[in-house]
Amino acid sequence: MTFIEYRSLTPAQRVKYKVTEFFSLLPGRLKVFFAAIGKFFKNIGIAFVEGLKGYGKRFAAGDMSTKLSYLVMGFGNFTRGQVGKGIAFLAVEIAYILFMWNFGLYYLNKFDTLGTQLAHQEMGANGRPYMVPGDNSMLILLYGTLAILITIVFVAIYVANTKSAYEAELNHKAGKKNLTLKEELADFLDGKYHVTLLSIPVLLISVFTILPLVFMILIAFTNYDRGHVPPGNLFTWVGLQTFRDVFKVSEGASKGYTFVELTKWTIVWAIFATFSNYIVGMVLALMINKKSIKFKALWRTLFVITIAVPQFVSLLLMRQILQVDGPLNVILGYLGHEPINFFNSTPLVARTAVIVVNMWVGVPYTILQTSGILMNIPEDLYESARIDGATPVVQFFQITLPYMLFVTTPYLIQTFVGNINNFNVIYLLTNGGPNKDANLYQAGQTDLLVTWLFKLTMDSNDYNTAAAVGILVFIVCATLSLITFNLSKSSRNEEEFS
Amino acid sequence: MIKSYKLQRTIADVVIYVILAVLGIIWVSPLVWLLLHSFRAEGGVTVPYVFPKQFTLDNYKALFQKNGVFDYPRWFLNTFVVAVFSCIISTLSILMVSYTFSRLRFKSRKMFINIGMVLGMFPGFMTMIALYYLLKAMNLTQTLPALVICYSAGSGLGFAISKGFFDTIPRALDEAATIDGATKNQIFWQIILPMSKPILVYTVLTSFIGPWCDFILVRIIMGDKRDNYTVAMGLQKMIDKEYTQVYFKQFLSGSVLVAIPITILFLRMQNYYVEGVTAGGVKG
Numbered sequence: 120m121t122f123i124e125y126r127s128l129t130p131a132q133r134v135k136y137k138v139t140e141f142f143s144l145l146p147g148r149l150k151v152f153f154a155a156i157g158k159f160f161k162n163i164g165i166a167f168v169e170g171l172k173g174y175g176k177r178f179a180a181g182d183m184s185t186k187l188s189y190l191v192m193g194f195g196n197f198t199r200g201q202v203g204k205g206i207a208f209l210a211v212e213i214a215y216i217l218f219m220w221n222f223g224l225y226y227l228n229k230f231d232t233l234g235t236q237l238a239h240q241e242m243g244a245n246g247r248p249y250m251v252p253g254d255n256s257m258l259i260l261l262y263g264t265l266a267i268l269i270t271i272v273f274v275a276i277y278v279a280n281t282k283s284a285y286e287a288e289l290n291h292k293a294g295k296k297n298l299t300l301k302e303e304l305a306d307f308l309d310g311k312y313h314v315t316l317l318s319i320p321v322l323l324i325s326v327f328t329i330l331p332l333v334f335m336i337l338i339a340f341t342n343y344d345r346g347h348v349p350p351g352n353l354f355t356w357v358g359l360q361t362f363r364d365v366f367k368v369s370e371g372a373s374k375g376y377t378f379v380e381l382t383k384w385t386i387v388w389a390i391f392a393t394f395s396n397y398i399v400g401m402v403l404a405l406m407i408n409k410k411s412i413k414f415k416a417l418w419r420t421l422f423v424i425t426i427a428v429p430q431f432v433s434l435l436l437m438r439q440i441l442q443v444d445g446p447l448n449v450i451l452g453y454l455g456h457e458p459i460n461f462f463n464s465t466p467l468v469a470r471t472a473v474i475v476v477n478m479w480v481g482v483p484y485t486i487l488q489t490s491g492i493l494m495n496i497p498e499d500l501y502e503s504a505r506i507d508g509a510t511p512v513v514q515f516f517q518i519t520l521p522y523m524l525f526v527t528t529p530y531l532i533q534t535f536v537g538n539i540n541n542f543n544v545i546y547l548l549t550n551g552g553p554n555k556d557a558n559l560y561q562a563g564q565t566d567l568l569v570t571w572l573f574k575l576t577m578d579s580n581d582y583n584t585a586a587a588v589g590i591l592v593f594i595v596c597a598t599l600s601l602i603t604f605n606l607s608k609s610s611r612n613e614e615e616f617s
Numbered sequence: 618m619i620k621s622y623k624l625q626r627t628i629a630d631v632v633i634y635v636i637l638a639v640l641g642i643i644w645v646s647p648l649v650w651l652l653l654h655s656f657r658a659e660g661g662v663t664v665p666y667v668f669p670k671q672f673t674l675d676n677y678k679a680l681f682q683k684n685g686v687f688d689y690p691r692w693f694l695n696t697f698v699v700a701v702f703s704c705i706i707s708t709l710s711i712l713m714v715s716y717t718f719s720r721l722r723f724k725s726r727k728m729f730i731n732i733g734m735v736l737g738m739f740p741g742f743m744t745m746i747a748l749y750y751l752l753k754a755m756n757l758t759q760t761l762p763a764l765v766i767c768y769s770a771g772s773g774l775g776f777a778i779s780k781g782f783f784d785t786i787p788r789a790l791d792e793a794a795t796i797d798g799a800t801k802n803q804i805f806w807q808i809i810l811p812m813s814k815p816i817l818v819y820t821v822l823t824s825f826i827g828p829w830c831d832f833i834l835v836r837i838i839m840g841d842k843r844d845n846y847t848v849a850m851g852l853q854k855m856i857d858k859e860y861t862q863v864y865f866k867q868f869l870s871g872s873v874l875v876a877i878p879i880t881i882l883f884l885r886m887q888n889y890y891v892e893g894v895t896a897g898g899v900k901g
Contacts, residue, residue, distance in 0.1 A: 159731065162728070257750065258750075261747065261750055261754075308801065308802035309800040309801050309802065310801075312721060312800075312801035312805075313721040313723045313726075315802075316714070316716065316717045316721075316805075317713070317714065317717050317729070320710040320713060320714050320772075320773030321773070323769075323770040323771070324736070324770065324771055324773055324774060326751075326770070327748065327751070327766060327767070327771055328744065328770065328771040328774065329736065330751065331744035331745075331747030331748045331751060332739055332743065332747075334744075334747040335743050335744055335747055403637075403640065406633045406636065406637055411630050412630065412633060412634070412637075418637050418641060420884065421644060421645055422640075422641065423884075423887060424645065424884070425644055425645075425648065426883065427879060427880040427882075427883035427884060428648060428879070428880060429826070429829050429876060430830055431830055431832055431849050431853070432852070432875060432876055433647070433648075435852075435853070435856065435868075436647055436648075436650075436651050436872070437647060439662075439663075439856075440647055440650065442663065444662075444663045446650055446663075446667055449666060449667055450667060452665075479643075511629065536738070540740055540741075542742070569742075572740060572742070572743065573742060573833075576742070576745065576746055577837075582746060585743070589739065589740050592740055593738055593739045593743075596738045597735060597738045600734070600738060
């Protein structure tokens with residue numbers, strides 16, 4: 120059904136259409152979503168089994184020098200005239216062995232317990248006490264993870280080495296000449312260009328994003344909290360205990376209660392922050408772009424200039440302006456109003472204040488981003504509406520808003536996810552306050568889950584709880600985004616332009 | 618009838634002008650307040666009136682005098698250096714990744730894209746602590762290279778918008794170039810990149826501005842080493858409880874000095890921003 124067909128339905132039909140569409144599509148969407156996840160793991164499994172099969176097959180079929188390169192990497196290439204490639208493979212093998220011997224094995228050995236002994240004094244044979252260095256659980260976990268990741272990469276290179284050796288053998292037997300190092304390198308600028316372009320970013324991302332991420336995910340399954348901070352203490356694996364704590368609602372201040380309360384507020388916040396910006400921004404964009412309005416550049420600049428100012432400056436500024444003795448309250452005083460304590464009276468006032476300030480920050484972005492799409496709404500829709508005597512307000516709610524919702528759903532979901540993770544606004548404006556609910560654990564009443572995560576890490580050293588909260592936030596955001604991404608046009612029609 | 622219709626339209630326009638003017642004032646007035654009060658001579662943190670009574674340049678001059686606690690010029694330089702390096706690395710990796718995902722076809726492409734998207738969805742500072750210890754193990758904490766690494770290492774994950782842009786460039790160009798014997802490397806540098814000015818400018822701009830605005834990573838990495846703070850971190854320090862009475866006006870003038878170059882950059886490149894975002898971001 121196209122947009123115009125949809126608009127020609129009666130309201131009752133529309134509701135029926137939307138409801139049936141939602142429920143008829145929902146199982147499909149969920150199926151597609153879980154099928155995609157399933158397929159992902161299936162593909163990995165298949166690739167693994169195939170790799171293993173090929174690995175064995177090549178060993179059986181290969182000749183002596185291919186077989187030898189299962190032990191000495193690069194040997195097969197070396198004997199078939201690919202000296203450079205062979206040396207490169209060998210260098211990788213030596214480097215890996217050296218790394219594991221000098222560094223990796225030590226930490227991997229202790230990975231299952233994360234260390235058993237603290238630093239302590241012992242009596243030496245000569246009767247003098249000396250210090251025995253203890254285990255540091257944190258370093259064991261970090262370097263152990265590093266060693267595992269490096270091993271995975273090494274295995275991939277190792278399998279590639281066997282493949283390369285076998286191919287070199289086949290080529291040799293067929294009487295063809297193997298590529299020289301120079302030719303192989305030249306291929307990296309053409310046929311294998313994706314390897315060249317991706318290698319450095321992937322390396323950087325692996326070390327500085329994936330490794331820390333895996334580490335933090337693992338932390339969620341340990342008891343690394345304020346009572347177990349290395350090097351003075353050890354921590355160890357506790358399975359799902361941290362998640363149980365986060366979900367357990369009990370009397371008094373507890374993590375469970377805090378999690379429930381903050382989740383509620385995070386959802387309310389995300390809904391309000393997303394839609395207030397979306398609607399107000401769109402109305403303003405419509406006004407600025409109306410044909411009869413002059414000085415378009417001036418109006419746009421007035422709003423857009425707030426984007427240009429660094430966000431921390433504008434947010435700290437807003438915090439200052441909204442203080443009890445700040446300029447806004449001075450103006451309210453001129454108008455004969457009592458000063459309002461925006462950030463530290465009731466939660467409702469503070470929450471409203473952050474949502475309004477967030478509009479000040481976010482509306483200009485919406486103006487910029489929706490202007491283009493608004494211009495694309497077919498003019499004849501408005502024309503016929505005007506002939507039927509529709510006022511601008513009716514036109515907005517009957518044409519513009521439905522059209523925009525129809526077209527920009529993926530963008531909206533993205534913004535929604537962005538707002539769930541909107542750290543800056545809350546942290547800089549209220550830092551979570553006011554804090555009148557004594558049952559909240561390390562959090563205030565405007566804290567979002569992400570700012571709570573931050574406080575748990577920085578202020579109270581409850582690393583395991585923070586990691587668990589992070590994982591939960593991730594699951595929600597990832598599910599939302601993947602469902603919409605896989606169904607949005609931009610992913611389905613990816614090849615449209617090619 | 619015609620006349621009244623015209624009248625109606627004029628009234629509508631007037632209403633719109635009024636709304637735009639009022640909202641425009643609301644939107645700009647905090648910035649005007651910032652500018653005016655950065656020149657304020659009297660008072661400490663707040664004054665019980667809106668417009669300052671006396672103006673002076675002292676707040677700006679004080680920023681550039683070394684007084685032991687705060688070294689604003691140094692922070693400015695730090696931020697600039699960090700921004701330039703991380704801008705170069707980020708731009709290169711974003712363009713490389715997005716070009717690869719958009720125009721090259723290889724076996725595990727879809728898988729890489731999905732992994733990239735999933736990684737981008739974890740809350741960013743979940744990794745902070747691990748990152749800190751990693752940098753510590755490399756002996757890099759409290760140094761500027763550590764900041765460059767933090768800002769630019771993961772930037773390849775932000776490929777979505779520029780990939781969307783590259784997707785809109787016709788594939789026929791690549792094919793024609795391939796027939797003429799160009800390698801993929803040449804196509805990237807000599808054909809696609811020169812055509813991608815809007816997204817190039819957009820990427821450079823966003824990755825250059827990033828370091829000027831971050832205050833979380835700096836706090837974790839630099840700790841108490843004030844000499845290596847960036848502007849954002851330093852300005853935040855100025856309004857900590859212990860300093861705010863003395864330094865609040867310097868905070869205002871310091872903020873103005875950061876905001877000016879970024880605002881100029883941004884306004885100059887606004888059109889590229891809009892072009893880049895609308896071409897690459899929202900395809901519906």
